[in-house]
Amino acid sequence: MRFPLSLSADLARYLLKKRLQGEEKFPMVLMLEPTHQCNLACEGCGRIQEYRDTLGLSLSLEECLDSVSECGAPVVTVTGGEPLIYPSVFELLQELVHRKKHIYLCTNAVLLEKSLPRLPRSNRITISVHLDGLAPMHDRILGRKGLYDTAIKAIKEAKAQGFRVCTNTTIYKETDIREIESLFTYLGQIGIDGLLVSPAYSFEGVKPEMFLSREEIREKFTRLTGNGKKFRFFSTPLYLSFLRGERQYECSPWANPTRNPLGWRAPCYQILDTHYPTFREMMERTPWEKYGVGRDPRCAQCMMHSGFEPSVVRQAGQHAKDMWKLLRWNLT
Ligand code: SF4
Numbered sequence: 001m002r003f004p005l006s007l008s009a010d011l012a013r014y015l016l017k018k019r020l021q022g023e024e025k026f027p028m029v030l031m032l033e034p035t036h037q038c039n040l041a042c043e044g045c046g047r048i049q050e051y052r053d054t055l056g057l058s059l060s061l062e063e064c065l066d067s068v069s070e071c072g073a074p075v076v077t078v079t080g081g082e083p084l085i086y087p088s089v090f091e092l093l094q095e096l097v098h099r100k101k102h103i104y105l106c107t108n109a110v111l112l113e114k115s116l117p118r119l120p121r122s123n124r125i126t127i128s129v130h131l132d133g134l135a136p137m138h139d140r141i142l143g144r145k146g147l148y149d150t151a152i153k154a155i156k157e158a159k160a161q162g163f164r165v166c167t168n169t170t171i172y173k174e175t176d177i178r179e180i181e182s183l184f185t186y187l188g189q190i191g192i193d194g195l196l197v198s199p200a201y202s203f204e205g206v207k208p209e210m211f212l213s214r215e216e217i218r219e220k221f222t223r224l225t226g227n228g229k230k231f232r233f234f235s236t237p238l239y240l241s242f243l244r245g246e247r248q249y250e251c252s253p254w255a256n257p258t259r260n261p262l263g264w265r266a267p268c269y270q271i272l273d274t275h276y277p278t279f280r281e282m283m284e285r286t287p288w289e290k291y292g293v294g295r296d297p298r299c300a301q302c303m304m305h306s307g308f309e310p311s312v313v314r315q316a317g318q319h320a321k322d323m324w325k326l327l328r329w330n331l332t
Helices: 005-020 061-071 089-098 112-118 135-142 147-160 177-189 214-225 237-243 279-285 305-316 320-331
Strands: 029-032 075-078 102-107 125-130 164-171 194-199 258-260 263-267 272-276
Touching: 005 102, 005 305, 029 061, 029 305, 061 089, 061 258, 061 279, 075 089, 089 102, 112 147, 125 147, 135 147, 147 164, 164 177, 164 214, 177 194, 177 214, 194 214, 194 305, 214 237, 237 305, 237 320, 263 279, 272 279, 305 320
Parallel strands: 029 075, 029 258, 075 102, 102 125, 125 164, 164 194
Antiparallel strands: 258 263, 263 272
């Protein structure tokens, strides 16, 4: 199976409960950013631009856990910044396992190998390593030579120690799809559990020429995912067909709420208009109807997984054919 049975079962139960309660807008994945500090300064990173004046702030462990309870999502993505430089990261992960959450730990892998002995051993944790290409491209985007080799070494070691490991790859305008195919083939050979892939979002303050238009996204993703090659994607087949322009979805910005040291970010992981002190205020006070493609110019080129994968999951529940497709994909 592509995902642990416990994750699929918990998610299905959660979605059913929300449906029976008649809730339309609810969180699926909490994006928890305990700190925006990082040991790198990647070229395409919006966080170090948006939060440059508050990079020194961090959430306390207690604030992280309160946010997890407040939000209630069954999946927690621990991200940042670089979460492995957050001092309480190991206690946080342990407590999330204890609370029966499903956890994605996003990392640039600089500190990963060293951190492995302190990570909780649980099939609830997936380590998600940022990899944007083969060595020259990856090292250039992340700004330091040797980072690709560091990441690959850490992935191999994590796999050898029995961890579940996926990679997340951002596709930029300059990304060479043949290179990404070579990368994905190699990652399959070293036993990666899954591949997450998404087009980059044009964050404010980051060079706009790096980013793809919707048309360019369709073209690149048709080449990458419509080529008959059987890469082991964690991105759902319905989201990938959306990226190829074969399906239309409205985004679900509330489904991946983001908590960081300034509060609950609104309206979404990409756009920053404000922060709210509580999750409830963020959900109730954000004017959701103002956002989305065709409503806010900042949404025009967005096809990010954080906005659209939840729409895929929500809508699949209403169409037996799509649900069957997802089920079959998960079983392979
Ligand atoms: S379309 Fe706009 S509101 Fe929706 S996820 Fe993308 S940036 Fe956020």
